[in-house]
Amino acid sequence: MQSQPPESYEPNTWLQQQMEHEQQKKLADEAKKQSAETTGNEEEEEDVLSKPCGPHKRRFNFVMVRNITFAIPEGYDVDGANIEYLGGGSFGNVIKTSAVCRDGLRRWVAIKKMREPFFDPHHARRIFREIKLLQLMRHDNIICALDLYTPDEENDFRDVYVVTEFAGRSLYRILKQQRDYGRRVLTEEHIKFIIYQIIRALKYIHSANIIHRDLKPGNLALTDDSDLMILDFGLARSLEKKDTTLTQYVQTRWYRSPEVIYWKIDSYTNLADMWSVGCIAAELLTGEPLFPGDDVNAQYQRITQLCGSPDEELLTKIENDNSSAMKAVIQSYKVYKRRNFREVFAAHNPSDDIIDLIEKLLVLDPEKRITVEEAIQHPYLAEFSLPEDEPRADHIFDLDDSQARTRFEWRDAVWKEIMNYRRLSSSPSIPGEADR
């Protein structure tokens, strides 16, 4: 059981403190802006920077974007015209700007300000995992942390910022635009290259014993050259570790595998990610989400209408892995036969190979689903396949996140991550860094 927070940190008080903190920053920001406007002094920008603060005594500009105050470190571009709001999910808000990096190049970067990172232990653990994985992953198709900071002092630590390379537009936005304008921008070649890169990244992720658990178009970004990056590792976890607490958050339901939603809740494996790849591949082909169920029952119906109901063998596994009650529930649903995928997708003129791959991905029984190592060798991807350039992780990632911690202990752990963050050559440079 999680220990209770001290009284002064009851959620309401905590929230109130967060809001006051935001308010103070807003006021400071406005005051600085006004003073800059009155003097009209070009050099005023220097004065807008805060005093050195945070664990590394960096200086910050406090910039408002969509009513949210972002602490942007000295050295990053803070010209409002160059700052773009990319979006906000349940766990943070993201902006795009640029910064001169340690290798001398200017890069577009995405700055994510975590939303109330230490609100409760689950939330705090999610932030911890995301930060940990963004530092561990080193792969062309996976986003990694270029900077990790807070403007706060340790005794008043509330805000966490993670900087990653700007990875292009999200696949969600691209697909939505296709639908909105009724015009296809993703060609067959694009689709194949996208699927190849997702599977190439998953080969690495799974070899590190990590399950992503949240693969969906919104977590995949594409550059103008069609280079793909997997974003967002907040829901990822180590394979061996059981974790009941986060199950409720897992994945946008449409891309979730049946064993995650219905029958193996806590013991699913990395094959759950392969189901998500199947859903994404079918969506790329048709332009529409494959299983857009309004609720879990509707979702189940859509899945079984296409993939067929569980057969006797799978029902026995469900009974053994879960319970006979679960088996009975599954049996109470209407029974469907698996459809012929070639016929279902015929209107989109698919190649035999893409249909064969989707059929092998969208298999109800995870033990019979294609693995990432098999998928990357599938004939559909042969055109891009280059085994010597499809790296596996060189070790299993230890997330150090299995023990129960209070949100204050998670906060301490995140503080340590920020303190010990090792900057890359592609990380934004800190002015005067070379002299430090």
Ligand SMILES: Nc1ncnc2c1ncn2[C@@H]1O[C@H](COP(=O)(O)OP(=O)(O)OP(=O)(O)O)[C@@H](O)[C@H]1O
């Ligand atoms: N490095 C990046 N490059 C390009 N776009 C990014 C980058 N990081 C985040 N984004 C975009 O910013 C938006 C917000 O991202 P964020 O991870 O906070 O939310 P989300 O994934 O939409 O939601 P949730 O975290 O609730 O699943 C998304 O549209 C995402 O595609």
